[in-house]
Amino acid sequence: MENIIEIKGLHFAYDADDEEKKSVEVLKGIDLDIKQGEFVAVLGHNGCGKSTLAKHLNAILLPTEGTVIVDGIDTKDEDKLFELRQRAGMVFQNPDNQIVSSVVEEDVAFALENLGVPYEEMRRRVDESLKAVGMYDYRLHSPSQLSGGQKQRVAIAGIIAMQPKCIILDEPTAMLDPQGRKEVLATIHRMNREQGITIVLITHYMDEAADCDRVVVMDKGQVVLDNVPEKVFSQVEKLKAIGLDVPQVTELVWELRKAGCDISPEIITEKDCVAAIEKLFGN
Numbered sequence: 576m577e578n579i580i581e582i583k584g585l586h587f588a589y590d591a592d593d594e595e596k597k598s599v600e601v602l603k604g605i606d607l608d609i610k611q612g613e614f615v616a617v618l619g620h621n622g623c624g625k626s627t628l629a630k631h632l633n634a635i636l637l638p639t640e641g642t643v644i645v646d647g648i649d650t651k652d653e654d655k656l657f658e659l660r661q662r663a664g665m666v667f668q669n670p671d672n673q674i675v676s677s678v679v680e681e682d683v684a685f686a687l688e689n690l691g692v693p694y695e696e697m698r699r700r701v702d703e704s705l706k707a708v709g710m711y712d713y714r715l716h717s718p719s720q721l722s723g724g725q726k727q728r729v730a731i732a733g734i735i736a737m738q739p740k741c742i743i744l745d746e747p748t749a750m751l752d753p754q755g756r757k758e759v760l761a762t763i764h765r766m767n768r769e770q771g772i773t774i775v776l777i778t779h780y781m782d783e784a785a786d787c788d789r790v791v792v793m794d795k796g797q798v799v800l801d802n803v804p805e806k807v808f809s810q811v812e813k814l815k816a817i818g819l820d821v822p823q824v825t826e827l828v829w830e831l832r833k834a835g836c837d838i839s840p841e842i843i844t845e846k847d848c849v850a851a852i853e854k855l856f857g858n
């Protein structure tokens with residue numbers, strides 16, 4: 576499979592606001608390739624640079640050193656900025672900051688109008704996108720009447736309408752209630768499965784990461800773990816050392832192993848955990 580994202584030797588420092596202060600390097604040499612169609616979770620303690628990294632993927636920020644290539648476009652190529660942002664859409668934490676119109680369908684159409692997409696085509700894409708996120712019935716509603724989860728789904732519809740190859744979501748469920756979280760996650764997984772859209776999901780929920788193809792863990796501006804969820808979450812001590820929790824199932828398995836039980840450290844689903852414990856007790 577082809578890489579849709581190629582990050583090489585990425586360093587980044589925010590400019591210091593006053594001359595006395597030295598600018599602090601926030602990303603310290605990141606190498607990361609993501610394949611077309613992958614569903615990747617990015618984890619890391621607050622302040623480790625996740626959002627800064629995400630903003631490099633659609634050229635909101637540009638590397639101080641190194642390169643970021645998205646679908647063959649170097650993010651430093653100003654002539655292709657528009658194209659880049661169509662191919663790699665961003666969804667942020669706060670749904671209220673992403674909604675610009677007073678009618679749901681107008682909001683989804685907003686970026687397409689700016690792109691000059693012809694009316695018929697726009698109508699079709701808006702309807703399809705709203706159906707894809709399960710918000711078609713709300714197309715004539717005001718976004719202000721929607722729940723947080725519904726607003727996030729409208730924001731995702733606005734991105735999907737651009738027919739991106741990749742969607743980067745920066746803690747999209749952090750402000751949602753459990754129901755909203757569930758809706759948004761189901762929507763993202765469906766986009767990945769049915770439309771083959773590459774997903775980069777930044778999250779601080781371990782269970783969200785456990786459901787992905789691959790988990791990238793960052794610490795202090797670097798990638799410290801990068802593997803399938805089973806392998807990443809079996810490194811309980813390392814994760815705890817950098818201030819992260821592990822999924823509940825992993826925690827239980829880890830405690831059982833510490834107590835001397837013969838159980839695989841790579842169990843991350845409740846179902847496998849139950850089966851392993853049953854076996855342990857000879858049932």
Ligand SMILES: Nc1ncnc2c1ncn2[C@@H]1O[C@H](COP(=O)(O)OP(=O)(O)O)[C@@H](O)[C@H]1O
Pocket residue numbers: 589601619620621622623624625626627628
């Ligand atoms: N606009 C900014 N100007 C200066 N420093 C910033 C800015 N945004 C973030 N930082 C700093 O960069 C570091 C990484 O931040 P961020 O990428 O937001 O981390 P995360 O998303 O993992 O919590 C933090 O120390 C933060 O204080």
Ligand SMILES: [Mg+2]
Pocket residue numbers: 625626627745
């Ligand atoms: Mg962040």
